[in-house]
Amino acid sequence: MKVVGQKTRRVDGLSLAKGKAVFADDMPKKDFLFAKILHSPIAHGKIVSIDKSKALALDGIETILSHEDFEPHYFTTAGQGYPEPSPRDTSMFNKTMRFVGDRVAVVAGTSLEVVEEALALIDVKYEELPAIFDMEDSLDNETVIHPGKDGFSFLHDASRNIAANINEELGDVQKGFDESDYVFEGTYYTPYAQQCSIEPHITLTWLDENDRLIIRTATQVPYHVRRVVAEILDIPVGKIRVIKPRIGGGFGGKQEILNEEVCSAVTLDTGKPCRLEYTREEEFYAARSRHPQKVTYKIGLNKDLMMQSIDMEILQNCGGYGPHALTVMSVSASKTLALYRAPNVKVTANSVYTNLPPAGAYRGYGAPQGYFALESIMDEIAEQLNVDPIELRKKNYFREGEEVPIAKVLGEGREGFPVILQSNGIDACIDRGRELIDWDTLKNEQKSGVFRRGVGMATVAQASGIAGIDMGSVFIKMNEDGSFNLNMGATDLGTGSDTALAQIAAEVLGLPVEKIIVISSDTDTTPFDTGAYASSTTYVTGAAVKKAAEDVLSQILEQGKKILEVEEASIVNNHVVSKDGKSISYEDICIKSFYTDHQTQIQAVASKVSYDSPPPYNATFADVTVDTETGFVKVNKIVSITDSGQVINPQMSEGQAEGAIPQSLGMALSEHMIFDDKGRPINTDFENYHIFTSIDMPEIIAEFVHTDEPTGPYGAKAVAEIPINGPAPAVANAIYNACGVRIRECPITPEKVLNGINQLNI
Amino acid sequence: MWYSINKIIKPDSLKEAYSLQNKTRVLFSGGSYLVAEKNPSIQSLIDINDLVGHGVTASMEGIHIDAGATLQTFLDTVESINSECRLLKGIKYSCPSKQIRNQRTFGGEIGKGRPNSEIMVFLHAVNAELTVIMETEKTVSIRDWNGDGIITKISYFPNQIDGIELERFSVLDSAPALVIVGAIKSGDHFEFSIGGSSGTIQTFSCRIEEWSENKNLAWAKEAVNAFVANHFGSLEYKEKLIATALQRVGETL
Incomplete structure (x- = not known):
């Protein structure tokens, strides 16, 4: 092939390099109103009254809109296929506040300064309600976050605070455990994490010469934006045009209808163009993030190391509302359970409401949480059975020609489609990574001294689109x-x-x-x-x-x-x-x-x-050094080898891996959104929320093995998400190899490591 | 700027600038901290940018930094003369972004007084001398400065120091440090300055022959009282980090 598989200059490369006007905000805004959201300062409560008079009296304020200005209409902010599998539990402005950062009102005026001044002058009185901040307290709590109301739909069980639920079993899991020679169980935790796109959410709206509503927005889902805004504002789809210019990163955070409907409402109310942009701080508490999960795996094996039963239990925190509540945890299960073959498989999952910010889509879409658990417990099993973790894995992979039964059971909020593997390069990924990380030497070398080096690995799968939907x-x-x-x-x-x-x-x-x-x-x-x-x-x-x-x-x-x-x-x-x-x-x-x-x-x-969704595969290896006096972990090297079928553009595919790895390293070691005892966010800037930057990065080797996927264009499978799944469990496993400390909760902070070292008394 | 700012004052002298300051009127030079904070109680900015110097002079006898010199100016000036200068590394950790280093001034950095700034811990360790304008001009040790007055110059004297070390523990290189220890060896004694996620920078000193692991543990126990526990570490953990950092810099010196 002459073009496919070759490095090619990006079609937008020159305009980006020259700084041309390509992003949403890159346009003249002479007559634009500036809009800002007034966010709730309380985690749970009802608005008793809103006095806008002082703010409206300011020179330059054009409008202030709140729940009193709209008939309640419930929708989901998740940008998904129609009908969306997420609960329709959100309205543009709610009378009930369900997290610190919930929308109270939008203020629009002629300058950002006057709008900020107006925000401070709106007098809102609240009746506070008891709040839930711990997902483990949510289920069946006497405080109900979404008490039943007309208009809500697709909630699994509002009275129990369950936004979404999964109960599926293939075979007989208990019988499988009874017949297993070994049974292992472990529980793993992953926290809230932010996508941290360099460009925050931004939307510009105006009416064109035919009074059609134009929405220029940083979105991953322009057609869903058009459909949902039309529904919320009760205007025909044909009266709306959505333009997605270049985007400064999305990572799932922009798979959301977040502010487009609010900005549009201002334009329709005033007849004037409007601009609404989130600050970095708002991104942290009023946009979306990765769902925290508690994942318990129970795995039964026979003496020949073949898996007999897998029982996966997920408790997920979806925050105050439930965008992607069902589908993220569905992916946690379906992607992890598509890697290893077991005749008996069970998934029990609940996504529960709390009074914390709603989570949403984030690259990997539940798979990173699931794989942190699965690939950690695989390492633990190998350790306890004294077998090479690579050999344990290789014995249990699904192979080419085999059907992956879980794919048919867990689709996107409904039954899926069968997956019969027609390409699987996992062995080649492992063998190449093993060589590049110098696995056999580093894994087995004697660990001693203050600074101890270790290696770990993880293997992961994802999918190529959503079968039958995308x-x-x-x-x-x-x-x-x-x-x-x-x-x-x-x-x-x-x-x-x-x-x-x-x-x-x-x-x-x-x-x-x-x-x-x-x-x-x-x-x-x-x-x-x-x-x-x-x-x-x-x-x-x-x-x-x-x-x-x-x-x-x-x-x-x-x-x-x-x-x-x-x-x-x-x-x-x-x-x-x-x-x-x-x-x-x-x-x-x-x-x-x-x-x-x-x-x-x-x-x-x-x-x-496509009714197929062939899994890409990846093997990730991590080389770390642990400072045993302080618990600090230095990642020396990450090797990420991916089977994406025929790679269309090697340079950009490497870029996908190189971009995913720091996000997963952050998940492993440094990133977590935290809140005080009132549910107020604490770390809403990069001084306090630590992402891996260029100076923090280890050496990265990102390569691809070639397979030919018969259902894909020129043999291609997906590449975008899969490299994010492996680094976090690989690092956790490498830390264990270095110093014998097993941490089952991300991020693996130095204090956790040091406490583990102290317990081992090494 | 931000909505509460309604006036930018340009005084004729630093003395006038000093007299104009109050809770709603603050000094403005580089502005990188002010803009990030957008404090709504501030209504006026006192622009002193044209009233302070912006240069750096460096020799082994003394390093003299004008308060208006940016962090990047220091890097550009000193890196070619002495690339081993510990302050260079401290600046890069304190402010990893070159864009902000181009904006942030030494005067502003000291005025802000962040205990988790490697620059501040370093300057405390070397006991830098500040030239400060109030009603009159005077010099004061950075360790003794109470924040009153407008800094015009920062000086320290490497030829009076036999060795300098800086140790920091942070979750990531680009993240603010949990613990920073700056240390000097001068004549027959050590001086250790301890900063990080604490309310202040503390300095401890002893004769070299008196320095021991037990002394470090005692200092760590005392110093941690100024620290705060956060999501990256309890006080017990930070005490351990302080002790480890003291031990490491001491052993290196």
Whole structure:
């Protein structure tokens, strides 16, 4: 292949490098109103009264909107397929506050300064209610966070504070344990963590010359934004246009309808354009984050080390509202239980409400939490049985040709589709990683001294889109210079998907990528796409691109034959060439087709819904040094080897791994959102919430092994999420290898490590 | 700026600037802390940027830093003369972002007085001398400065010091340190300055021959009283870190 699998300059690279006006906020805002949200200072309570008079009296304040200005309408902020599997438990402005940061009102004015002043002048009186901050206290608590009300839907059991629930069993798990030679059990914890996109949530809205509402927003889901805003504000979808410009990162945080409806409401109320941007602080408490989970695994094995039974129990904290409450924990289960084969499998999961910020989608979408537990307990089992953890894993993987039963049971909020593995490069990933980390030497070397070095590993799987739900569609048309417009709803959130998809089109059409003009994510000018999430874009939309490009190629050939007046011809080097040597270039075919011969526009549309979702695989190895006097952990090296099928763009795929690894290292060692005893967030800036920055990064080796996935475009599978699943458990396992301390709760802070060392008395 | 700011005052002299200060009027030079905090009780900024110097002069006899010199100016000036200077590393830890180092002044850094600033702990360890304007100009040890007055110059004297060490413990290199210990060896004694997630920077000293692990443990026990427990460590843990840091810098010196 000439284009697929090759390093290619990003289609948006030059404009980004030159600092062109490409992001949401990069436009003149001469007449824009500035809007800010007034957030709840209490974790749980009812608004008794709101006095806006002093704020409205300020010169420059145009409007203040709150729950009194709207009929209650319940929806979910989760940007998911329709009908959404998340509970519809949210309204634009609530009378009841359910977390510190909940929306009280929006203030819009002519400057940010006057709006900030107005926020301080709104007098809100609250009746405080008892609050729940610990997810383990939530279930069946006498305080009910969402007491039953008309309009709510899809909540599993509001009276018990359960937003969503899963109970599934394949085989007979208890019988499997009874028949097992060994049974192991462990409980693992992962906390709230923030996506920390460099660009916060930002939305700009205005009315165009036809009074249509234009929403320019940093979103991963423009079509869901259009549908949900139309529903909330009760206006036709056709009256709304959503434009997604370049995005400064999303990582799931922008798979949410977060402020688009509020900004739109201001514009509709005032008739004026409006801009609403979150601060970094608001990102921490009023946007979305990773769901905290408590995951218990119980695993039964026989003496031959083959698994007999797996029982997985999840308790998840979804915060004050339930976006993604069901599907995140569903993915925690379905992705982890798709890695190892056991005849008996059981999942019990509850997502419970608390009076903390609502969590949402975050890269990996539940899989990082699940894999921290699974790959930690696999290491513990290997240790206790005195076997090599790699050999234990290799004995139990699902293999090519095998069906993964859990996939059919756990779909996206409903029954899924069968997965029969047609490509699986896990062994190659492990073997390459083992070599690059120098596993056999470092794992077995004597550990002594103050600074002790250790290695750990984890193997993980993910998926390639959501089978039967994710859909991509594209439109390709030909231009006179032999270039092609590739219009698609797919959302490039900084990942480079526009480039990867252009490469697929270029490969089919036999062109350099420069000949493909990408226009994406504009609900007026590009066809429908469910959005950028679930590692779907390359696999699902890529297949649609390939299909449409093949249709265009076929039309070019037919049109060329007509123009050449021949029965048979083929395409060679951007020309249609007949057997007798006559030829015509792409350019001439298009010009003649426009103006003189057999006039037509060469164009094609294609959609793709996949009922397959082949798992990509990854093996991650970590090399760490533990300071046994302080408990500090230094990560020396991470090796991440991924099977993504045929890699479309190696450079960008490496970038995906290199971006995911620091996020998972943060999960392992430094990141957790914390709250005081009133539910108020404590660490809402980067001085107090520690993400891995460039100066903190260890050496990274990110490589790919080649497999050929028959259901994917040119053999491709997904790459976006999978590299985030492995580093955290690999680091936990490496710490154990270094100093014998097993920490089952992220982040693995130095104090936890030192306490463990002290208990071991080493 | 932010909504509560309604006036920027440009005084003619530092003495005038000093007399203008109160709770609603504060000094403004680089502004990196002020802008980050956006304190709504502040209504006026007293711009002293044109009234303080911005240079750094460095020799083995003395390092003299104008209060208006940015952290980056110091790095650019000193790195080529003495790349081993411990303060260089301290500056990079205190302020990892070059963009902010280009803005943040030494005067502002000391005025802010963050105990978790490696710069502050270093300057305490070397007992830097501050030139301060109040009604009159005077010099004062940084350890004794009570925050009153406008700093115009910071000086310290490497030739009076036989060795300097700085140890920090932080969750990540880019994160503020939980514990920072700066230490000097001068003549027959050690001086240790301890900062981090504490309310103040404390200094302890002893004759070298009196220094011991038990002394470190005693100092750590005393010093930790100024610290706060947070999500990255209890006081018991921080006491342990302080003792370990004291031991390590002492052994290195």
